[in-house]
Amino acid sequence: MIWQRATIEAARQETPRSRTLVLDVPDWSGHLPGQHVDVRLTAEDGYTAVRSYSIASASDSGRLEVTVDRLDDGEVSPYLVDIAEPGTMLEVRGPNGRYFVWDPADERPVQLIGGGSGVVPLMSMIRTHGDRSSTVPFRLLYSARSPALALFRDEIAERAATDASLDVTWTYSREAPPDWTAPVGRLTLETLDAALFPRSAGAVTFVCGSTPFVERVATWLQDAECPLEDIRTERYGG
Amino acid sequence: MGFFSSGFSGRRRADTPGLPPGQYLTESFPVLSAGPTPKVPLDRWQFTVATEAGVAHRWSWAEFRALPAEDVTTDIHCVTSWSKLGTGWRGVSLDTLFEGIDTSAAGFAMAHCYGGYTTNVPLPDLLGGKAWIAFDFGGEPLAPEHGGPARLLVPHLYFWKSAKWITGLRLMAEDSPGFWEQNGYHMYGDPWREQRYW
Numbered sequence: 442m443i444w445q446r447a448t449i450e451a452a453r454q455e456t457p458r459s460r461t462l463v464l465d466v467p468d469w470s471g472h473l474p475g476q477h478v479d480v481r482l483t484a485e486d487g488y489t490a491v492r493s494y495s496i497a498s499a500s501d502s503g504r505l506e507v508t509v510d511r512l513d514d515g516e517v518s519p520y521l522v523d524i525a526e527p528g529t530m531l532e533v534r535g536p537n538g539r540y541f542v543w544d545p546a547d548e549r550p551v552q553l554i555g556g557g558s559g560v561v562p563l564m565s566m567i568r569t570h571g572d573r574s575s576t577v578p579f580r581l582l583y584s585a586r587s588p589a590l591a592l593f594r595d596e597i598a599e600r601a602a603t604d605a606s607l608d609v610t611w612t613y614s615r616e617a618p619p620d621w622t623a624p625v626g627r628l629t630l631e632t633l634d635a636a637l638f639p640r641s642a643g644a645v646t647f648v649c650g651s652t653p654f655v656e657r658v659a660t661w662l663q664d665a666e667c668p669l670e671d672i673r674t675e676r677y678g679g
Numbered sequence: 680m681g682f683f684s685s686g687f688s689g690r691r692r693a694d695t696p697g698l699p700p701g702q703y704l705t706e707s708f709p710v711l712s713a714g715p716t717p718k719v720p721l722d723r724w725q726f727t728v729a730t731e732a733g734v735a736h737r738w739s740w741a742e743f744r745a746l747p748a749e750d751v752t753t754d755i756h757c758v759t760s761w762s763k764l765g766t767g768w769r770g771v772s773l774d775t776l777f778e779g780i781d782t783s784a785a786g787f788a789m790a791h792c793y794g795g796y797t798t799n800v801p802l803p804d805l806l807g808g809k810a811w812i813a814f815d816f817g818g819e820p821l822a823p824e825h826g827g828p829a830r831l832l833v834p835h836l837y838f839w840k841s842a843k844w845i846t847g848l849r850l851m852a853e854d855s856p857g858f859w860e861q862n863g864y865h866m867y868g869d870p871w872r873e874q875r876y877w
Contacts, residue, residue: 442876446682479760482684490689491701491760516690516703524686531684537876539862540713652710656824659715669794672715 444481444532445469447505451527456590459510459558460522461497466505466533474500474569475542475562475647475675478507478535482517492517495561495649495675496536497593499568505533508592510558541647541675545569550578550642554658556628556650557585559677560592563649567607571600580608580644582636584628584654587616610636628654630661640666649675695764697754699870702762709761710824713858717794717844719828726812726829727847728776731784738776740828743812746771751811753834755841756870768832770813773805773848782806785850789857790831793844798857799866800833800840802850809835812845837868837875 451463472478481491498506511522525531543551543566551570553563560583570579581601585591591611601609612632617625623632638644646667648658655676662672695704724740738746751768788805790798804810813832814821821827826843833840839859860866865874 482687482689483682484687484689485683487683488689489701490687490703493759520684520687525684526686529685530682532682537863540858648715652824656710656716663715663718669714669717674712674714676710676712 442534442537444534447531447533449525449527449529449531452525455508455592458522458590459508459592461506461508462521462525464505464507464531464533469503469505470536471503472496472500472505472536472565473539473542473544474566476536476538476565477562478505478533478537480507480517480521481532481534482520483532490517493537495565495677497561497564497568499565499572501569501572508558508561508564510592538675541649541673543569543645543647545573545575545577547645548577550580550638550644552638552644552646553579553581554633554636554646554648554650555581555583556654556658557590558592559648559650559654559675560585561649562675563647564593564597566647567597567600570607571604576606578606578608578638578642578644580610580636580638582610582612582628582633584612584614584650586614588613588618589616628658633658633661634665637665644671646672647675648672650677652676697764698762699756700873702756702760702870705761705763708763708825709757709759711757711759711839712824712843713796714794716823717792718823719793719844721828724828725846726776728780729847729849730781731850731852732781734781736776736780743771743829744814746775748814749811751813751832751834753832755834755838758837758839758864758868758875762870767817768811768813769815770811770829770832772808773810773812774808776812777806782850784852787851787854788848789851789855790840790842790845791847791849792842793846796842796844796858798831798840798842799851799855799860800831800836801854801867804833804836805848809833835869837865837870839864840868
């Protein structure tokens with residue numbers, strides 16, 4: 442797999458700490474929903490740094506968009522979130538990962554569980570599902586720190602309101618909207634249980650978030666006797 | 680004209696010996712797994728080496744832990760670009776486990792794990808003091824999310840080859856792709872040659 446030159450075509454601020462970069466890659470091969478891409482930055486003196494980011498755009502869009510969350514002590518993400526401007530050149534390699542991927546031909550219901558910026562690859566699945574007018578039942582459980590830090594909040598709400606096959610459960614770990622009645626705090630087993638498809642639905646489950654988030658959720662899913670092979674996980678950070 | 684990302688200077692520019700191309704250093708220990716962390720009770724834990732001829736050599740946890748173990752200090756390199764230098768492990772060398780096992784017909788091994796993960800490694804990369812079944816990390820029992828009770832440790836290859844939750848090695852005459860190898864990763868995975876993807 443080779444490095445391809447890319448230009449930042451546009452940048453959209455998503456939250457105070459995250460931004461979506463629209464990348465123009467002349468010969469982009471396209472991607473599957475859930476895949477990620479390596480991004481390489483080169484300094485003027487030739488120093489390079491590589492990180493991997495989840496793709497947020499729908500697979501049928503033909504567009505490569507990554508949504509990057511700033512790690513305060515990071516080397517690459519502060520540049521991508523705060524400094525890089527449209528016209529900036531970088532390189533990409535990918536798309537990568539063929540397992541944490543939703544196959545639109547698979548008719549099983551899809552359970553998405555995202556924590557924080559772990560919602561990004563799930564968003565690619567939701568967008569692909571929506572753009573194809575797929576009727577495969579989708580459920581998203583999204584645990585965000587606060588409404589201000591929830592990624593794609595308006596878009597997810599709008600898609601859920603207009604797509605009968607997409608059901609969304611929000612949960613907030615630090616701060617909730619003013620009219621919120623559900624408990625605020627770390628995702629609980631009760632919230633998870635209420636959001637899941639019934640076991641008999643035979644859903645395939647995608648979990649993405651920080652390691653502690655994914656460990657907790659995946660352990661609960663196993664306790665609930667969800668078959669191991671139907672749980673796919675991806676973790677960020679570390 | 681040089682190609683560069685305007686305004687990017689980067690931080691860790693000191694040359695780090697021991698850092699393969701395209702890798703960056705991390706002090707933490709990121710977790711990467713395709714599926715959930717399986718629960719592996721020690722009283723049911725088992726490690727098996729199955730030969731080409733169909734002979735199976737088995738160890739219970741107690742039998743495995745009764746084998747001589749070694750302390751290993753090594754660098755580890757993940758295909759997602761992080762490297763961690765000087766990590767401390769304790770484990771049983773595969774040379775010890777393979778004592779008296781006929782490997783003459785085998786050129787490769789498939790690691791099998793609790794949870795269903797598999798990965799393929801050439802047999803010469805597992806022998807000769809290059810690989811271990813590790814059960815301690817940093818002086819503590821290996822945490823489940825990092826592969827405990829025991830994982831394969833074959834640190835000269837990208838870390839997806841160091842299969843977590845290992846339960847056996849099946850010897851093979853021909854190479855055959857494991858889980859990530861079927862999903863886009865390289866058959867061998869040498870970090871110094873950047874064999875990440877095929």
